[in-house]
Amino acid sequence: MTTVLSRCFRLIDKISKNFLPLLHLLIFCCSSAFTQAHSTGGLRGQIEQISRTAKGRVGVAMTLLETGESLSLNGKEHFPMQSVYKFPIAMAVLQQVDAGKLKLEQMVSVEKSDFVTPYQRSPIRDRYPQGVKLSVKELLRYMVSESDGTACDVLLWVVGGAPVVMQYLRGLGVNGVIVETTEKVMGHDQTAQYRNWAAPEEMLLLLNRFSSGKGLSASSRQLLMQHMIVTPTGLKRLKGLLPAGTIVAHKTGTSGTSEGMTAATNDVGIITLPDGRHLAIAVFVSDARASEAEREGVIARIARAAWDYWSSKRR
Numbered sequence: 001m002t003t004v005l006s007r008c009f010r011l012i013d014k015i016s017k018n019f020l021p022l023l024h025l026l027i028f029c030c031s032s033a034f035t036q037a038h039s040t041g042g043l044r045g046q047i048e049q050i051s052r053t054a055k056g057r058v059g060v061a062m063t064l065l066e067t068g069e070s071l072s073l074n075g076k077e078h079f080p081m082q083s084v085y086k087f088p089i090a091m092a093v094l095q096q097v098d099a100g101k102l103k104l105e106q107m108v109s110v111e112k113s114d115f116v117t118p119y120q121r122s123p124i125r126d127r128y129p130q131g132v133k134l135s136v137k138e139l140l141r142y143m144v145s146e147s148d149g150t151a152c153d154v155l156l157w158v159v160g161g162a163p164v165v166m167q168y169l170r171g172l173g174v175n176g177v178i179v180e181t182t183e184k185v186m187g188h189d190q191t192a193q194y195r196n197w198a199a200p201e202e203m204l205l206l207l208n209r210f211s212s213g214k215g216l217s218a219s220s221r222q223l224l225m226q227h228m229i230v231t232p233t234g235l236k237r238l239k240g241l242l243p244a245g246t247i248v249a250h251k252t253g254t255s256g257t258s259e260g261m262t263a264a265t266n267d268v269g270i271i272t273l274p275d276g277r278h279l280a281i282a283v284f285v286s287d288a289r290a291s292e293a294e295r296e297g298v299i300a301r302i303a304r305a306a307w308d309y310w311s312s313k314r315r
Contacts, residue, residue: 040071046305047073054298056261056288061200062281062306065211065270069310075201076176079284080193082186082253082264083121083147085179087228088206090144092165093136093155094220104137108158116149117187119256124150137223144227144251149183156182172209176202193255193263200282203268207280211270225249228269236293237267238281240300242307247272262288265295271303273311281306 051058051073059079063070096102110132115125123146124132134142134151136158142151156179159165165179176199186192209215216224234252242248250269255262268282283299290298 040069040309043305043309044071044073047071047302050298050301050305053290053294054285054288055290055294057284057286058288058298059200059284059286060282060302061204062279063204063208064310065208065278065280067277070204072201072204075204076199078176078194078197078199079266079286080253080255080264081177081196081198081284082193082255082266083149083152084198084203084251084253084266084268084284085177085196086143086147086152087251087268088169088174088177088179089152089156089159089165090140090224090227091206091210091216092168093140093159094216094224095168096159097136098217098220102136102158104135104140106136107133108136108139108154109133110139110150110154114150114154116153116183120149120183120187121146122148122150124148140223141227144224145231147231147233147252149187153182153184168215169206172206172215174202174206174209177206190256190258190263198282198284200284203282204280207268207270207282211278211280234267234296236296237265237299238269238271238283238303240296241304242271246307260289262292262295265292265299267299267303271307273307275311277310279306279310 047060057074059074059077061072061075093102097104110124112131116122124142139151139155142148143155156162162179169177178197180195181192210221213221228249228251229247234250237252238250239246239248248269248271250267253264253266255264263286265285265288266283271279271281273279281303283302285295285298288295
């Protein structure tokens with residue numbers, strides 16, 4: 001009997017020694033998750049309150065890239081991207097440049113038949129009404145910095161179409177950013193814009209991949225980042241309420257307004273904080289009945305709330 005009890009006690013001791021580290025790890029993970037949820041709870045409350053101003057659907061996802069601390073609101077819902085989808089298309093083009101399939105200096109003909117509709121943004125159409133030949137590098141600048149719809153459609157054709165872009169995104173592990181149709185198609189059919197959609201959390205994942213250098217060479221990443229920094233579009237969105245001189249690499253997206261409702265007012269990008277850390281953020285305002293100033297103000301106020309929160313949390 002004594003021998004059996006002794007064996008039982010030894011077995012219990014052995015199990016407890018193996019189990020306790022796992023128990024400690026479980027407690028640590030739960031504690032960390034609770035701490036993060038508690039610390040970002042106030043910020044989430046601010047974002048929810050700000051979002052009501054849009055009078056529509058608002059999707060938000062953000063993360064401090066250096067630590068992974070993050071939060072989201074409606075982060076898994078689908079939102080029409082509009083011109084935000086030029087960001088993943090640009091990444092796919094530059095990946096082909098890295099692979100040697102395309103050259104930045106390669107000249108491409110832009111024909112009058114390539115022009116998007118007159119009410120869609122296209123500086124190329126406006127400057128070269130008879131068509132023009134431009135390099136891939138220049139088309140990239142038009143597409144990203146000037147949000148040119150014609151440049152976007154031409155580059156989408158050059159890269160091999162939407163399926164090629166989707167194959168590239170899936171290779172990065174991004175499954176919730178969908179590129180399906182062209183700018184010209186969206187210009188003729190308002191419902192088509194809903195086929196180019198993103199879930200905020202998946203767009204955040206793409207921004208993370210881009211920031212960490214996955215899927216692009218350092219030179220291609222730097223080129224695209226510069227185009228996103230110098231763009232004159234969306235100055236009242238992510239950048240709207242941030243301190244002057246703040247570096248924001250971003251891509252906007254905007255739809256038209258029909259019967260008082262605007263399908264898309266978006267801005268996604270990477271904000272450099274005062275201490276050099278980086279905040280990746282995606283804000284989508286969809287099917288909203290608020291004015292343009294109110295919709296852009298929602299994006300600006302959310303970005304400022306995030307800025308204030310993470311700027312106050314030093315390293």
